Amino acid sequence: MAAIPSTFRAFVAERVADDRVERGLREAFPAEDLPDGDVEVRVDWSSVNYKDALATTADGKVARISPIIPGIDLAGVVVASSSPSFAAGDDVLAHGYDLGVARHGGYAEYERLPADWVVPLPEGLTARDAMAVGTAGFTAAMSVAALEARGLRPGDGPVLVTGASGGVGGSAVAILAARGHEVWAATGKPDEEARLRALGAAGVVARDEVTAESSRPLESGRWAGAVDTVGGPTLPYVLRTLRTGAAVASSGNAGGPRLETTVLPFILRGVALLGMDSVLMPIEERRGLWGRIATDLRPNGLGEGITEVTLDTLEPALDAILAGEARGRWVVRIRD
Numbered sequence: 001m002a003a004i005p006s007t008f009r010a011f012v013a014e015r016v017a018d019d020r021v022e023r024g025l026r027e028a029f030p031a032e033d034l035p036d037g038d039v040e041v042r043v044d045w046s047s048v049n050y051k052d053a054l055a056t057t058a059d060g061k062v063a064r065i066s067p068i069i070p071g072i073d074l075a076g077v078v079v080a081s082s083s084p085s086f087a088a089g090d091d092v093l094a095h096g097y098d099l100g101v102a103r104h105g106g107y108a109e110y111e112r113l114p115a116d117w118v119v120p121l122p123e124g125l126t127a128r129d130a131m132a133v134g135t136a137g138f139t140a141a142m143s144v145a146a147l148e149a150r151g152l153r154p155g156d157g158p159v160l161v162t163g164a165s166g167g168v169g170g171s172a173v174a175i176l177a178a179r180g181h182e183v184w185a186a187t188g189k190p191d192e193e194a195r196l197r198a199l200g201a202a203g204v205v206a207r208d209e210v211t212a213e214s215s216r217p218l219e220s221g222r223w224a225g226a227v228d229t230v231g232g233p234t235l236p237y238v239l240r241t242l243r244t245g246a247a248v249a250s251s252g253n254a255g256g257p258r259l260e261t262t263v264l265p266f267i268l269r270g271v272a273l274l275g276m277d278s279v280l281m282p283i284e285e286r287r288g289l290w291g292r293i294a295t296d297l298r299p300n301g302l303g304e305g306i307t308e309v310t311l312d313t314l315e316p317a318l319d320a321i322l323a324g325e326a327r328g329r330w331v332v333r334i335r336d
């Protein structure tokens, strides 16, 4: 296989001291510095996630190699393959596993990947759509699928999404609404209400309400289900306000990693805490869920309201997401 040019453009982060990472665009990244792999991909689109921004900081604890091409999501076209499962010309995407963390990721014109990390682009999604979904939308879809597998049905009652202005939260609002659930969006950004309602939220809850401390282990059962992307003080609120038999899908810790709660929601209301890990999902399950994202788990307004950046304008986007200024999803157009 020799389909990747000897050098190509890539955005690289490199630790130059314990407390300093240098990052920027390299015009001539050497192809020989890519790891081995069965499938060579011309990357057309990637996306910007909080984790990508952390991979470019000295204390982010995300990058496990240096230098690294960050980018936990990528979509493009196979240019060469030694795997019988893929052929040149196939539209594909990849995310999860070590991508953009312990192996070069999507912020480059080319990548080389293990075949069992590669997902055929499902019919009905463009590569840009797939990156508008990205790891964030995938995690949201995984959360909705888990809640419904546990028994949640449209019409059961209000479903809460926390961190709703973020990538996972906004996607969860859009998927739940598209499936006919009554979605309530918890956000710390009142000015996001119009966008969240446009995605399908029936109502908005202030962040203060879902982070409030309470001495009561159980409160009035309000929610038929919940997608929690925040953790911290929010998950205990969700657990004590779920209805009998309801579940919360927990995927994030934007509000902190500690969980201080009681067992009473579990033993007196039979609620369930469902853990979501998109990184290590087995590939067959991952390919299956992408098929559903293109069809019955398709988010409302897919591809709309997306911020588009390029390898040249990526750096301010990484800074913005670190500063908490990002709204909705960002995609990276890799080539002109």
Ligand SMILES: NC(=O)c1ccc[n+]([C@@H]2O[C@H](COP(=O)([O-])OP(=O)(O)OC[C@H]3O[C@@H](n4cnc5c(N)ncnc54)[C@H](OP(=O)(O)O)[C@@H]3O)[C@@H](O)[C@H]2O)c1
Pocket: 049, 050, 135, 136, 139, 162, 163, 164, 165, 166, 167, 168, 169, 186, 187, 188, 189, 207, 229, 230, 250, 251, 252, 253, 254, 255, 256, 276, 277, 278, 279, 324, 326
């Ligand atoms: N488990 C997995 O496989 C998986 C996959 C992807 C992401 N994640 C995790 O899921 C979480 C959300 O990811 P994301 O990509 O949606 O991130 P994001 O776009 O940065 O959104 C996070 C949102 O959380 C809310 N938030 C609530 N309390 C906060 C606080 N104290 N500080 C900062 N934000 C706070 C904010 O929304 P409001 O202002 O609307 O409240 C913010 O927009 C992260 O913890 C991420 O690491 C997990």
